[in-house]
Amino acid sequence: MSWEAVYRWVQQIPRGRVVTYGQLARALRLRGGARTAGRALAACPRGRGIPWQRVVGAEGKLLLREPLAQLQRRLLEAEGVHFAGDRVDLTRHRWRPDRARRRRRSRGAVL
DNA sequence: CATCTGACGACCG
DNA sequence: GCGGTCGCCAGAT
Numbered sequence: 001m002s003w004e005a006v007y008r009w010v011q012q013i014p015r016g017r018v019v020t021y022g023q024l025a026r027a028l029r030l031r032g033g034a035r036t037a038g039r040a041l042a043a044c045p046r047g048r049g050i051p052w053q054r055v056v057g058a059e060g061k062l063l064l065r066e067p068l069a070q071l072q073r074r075l076l077e078a079e080g081v082h083f084a085g086d087r088v089d090l091t092r093h094r095w096r097p098d099r100a101r102r103r104r105r106s107r108g109a110v111l
Numbered sequence: 112c113a114t115c116t117g118a119c120g121a122c123c124g
Numbered sequence: 125g126c127g128g129t130c131g132c133c134a135g136a137t
Binding site for chain 1 (some may be wrong): 117118119120121
């Protein structure tokens with residue numbers, strides 16, 4: 001399986017926002033679930049500007065091993081992501097892909 | 112071919 | 125909240 005679709009999806013995550021491995025897996029219907037999402041990121045090619053640091057565990061924990069976790073935390077904090085202890089504050093930073101992005105604009109949104 | 116090993120997460124005691 | 129189990133699956137040994 002090629003991870004290209006995963007990388008393209010991750011590319012869309014805005015600065016300062018994060019998603020979880022499970023979220024990513026469900027969004028792309030990855031066969032192996034969240035773990036497969038993790039594998040894809042582990043194989044993430046460097047130098048292509050893929051914001052890999054914006055993918056975290058289901059409860060906001062950073063699941064990488066040192067020293068990578070430390071780098072991830074630093075990168076996230078640098079873009080304004082707030083941590084509560086060792087977790088990203090998901091209620092504040094979780095990104096949910098907007099359907100309007102994938103489909104065409106829905107007019108007259110109820111607001 | 113057998114096993115082990117992950118950048119997971121739901122579930123249970 | 126914490127630790128153990130289990131399903132998942134591609135690569136490495």
